[in-house]
Amino acid sequence: MGSMAADLPLTSESLHAAATAQTGLDDFGPQDYRERLDVLLGALNDIPGATNWGRVIVHTQLVQLLKNRALLQRLLRDHPEIHEVELAPPVIIAGLPRTGTTHLHNLLAASGLYRTLPYWESLEPFPLPSESGTSPDPRRERCDQGIDFLHQNLPLFPLMHEMTTDHVHEEIQLLANDFSSMLFETLADVPAWRDYYLEHDQEPHYRHLRLQLQALQFLDGGKRWLLKSPQHLEQLPTLARVFPDATVALTHRDPARVAVSMATMVAYSRRMTTDPVDAVGTGRYWSDRLDAMLTTLVHDRDRVRDLTCTDVRFDDFIADELGTAASVIQLAGGVVTDVACDNMAGYLETHVRGRLGTIDYRAEDLGLDIDELRTRFEPYSARFLV
Secondary structure: OHHHHHOOOOOHHHHHHHHHHHHOOOOOOOOOHHHHHHHHHHHHOOOOOEOHHHHHHHHHHHHHHHHHHHHHHHHHHHOHHHHHOOOOOOEEEEEOOOOOHHHHHHHHHHOOOEEOOEHHHHHOOOOOHHHOOOOOOHHHHHHHHHHHHHHHHOOOHHHHOOOOOOOEOOOHHHHHOOOOOOHHHHHOOOHHHHHHHHOOOOHHHHHHHHHHHHHHHHHHOOOEEEEEOHHHHHOHHHHHHHOOOOEEEEEEOOHHHHHHHHHHHHHHHHHHOEOOOOHHHHHHHHHHHHHHHHHHHHHHOOOOOOOEEEEEEHHHHHHOHHHHHHHHHHHOOOOOOHHHHHHHHHHHHHOOOOOOOOOOOOHHHHOOOHHHHHHHOHHHHHHHOO
């Protein structure tokens, strides 16, 4: 494995060469992404304790992002009319991990009322020219293999966050294609990347996301988009500029428990890329990061006028799942048809909470104290009554 990692250096030249070799394409679109990629690579190459496996995994992921850019650019060159595709104002779920976002996302997706992004499509949104129209889609098969690899190496991960090939997934993967996303913070400890990301306006990258949604709609049609990502919590003004008139469901739960759960999940997944894993450092990083996100949300929630926002508290959602989903659909101007209601009820029957098992999340394993966290998060908790 050492020689494999040595053959896959984390350099811009290596990544671009690999992407071109695998696609036959060398036009990656507007070149502004290169600065962001260089900053990210600098941060990734400074990770203490990075494993050979970790470098292989990160190299593969970054090459895929460049491939996605090149394939999008080819598609836009052949079909410039993509720029004119109309997008209806999307329905967007924004909440910290572990606050019910995934459950609400999949429940609303089950209604059949929205265009959604399955996991396999989020990873490879645009087909290789040689694979276009192939059945079964090789992208799905590659996703199956990736999930098998994940579950073999992180057998407890499905208990924390269920992942399947056709699972409805976040568009944060699409944001990563422009090399500006919080996603990279979950892959490794990259404070230099975080600081760079926070210093820059994210509107251009959300516009790149919008362009990708137009391209996906051009390829496969669809209705109104249903989107979801924790990243959006600190980007409400950006959402308002890029997706005016969108409906945003903000999910809320005890942030102290969320911080412990989130940091535990990140620390566990870091076993794939880092040895040893600094669990205490991970706990400190994510309690700080979530605090910053929630502080931004408290500031922005009542100041953004071009979005229709609703607050979904976790306990209320779990007490009335169908009612909560129906209220979001109706707030967005939709109609809860009998078919939609039956579809969502069917999803609930096959996705009972805890059916895969549960995890005992312990603050002390991360060097955290629940009472201290609750004091720290009090401004958010008071504002949203959690």
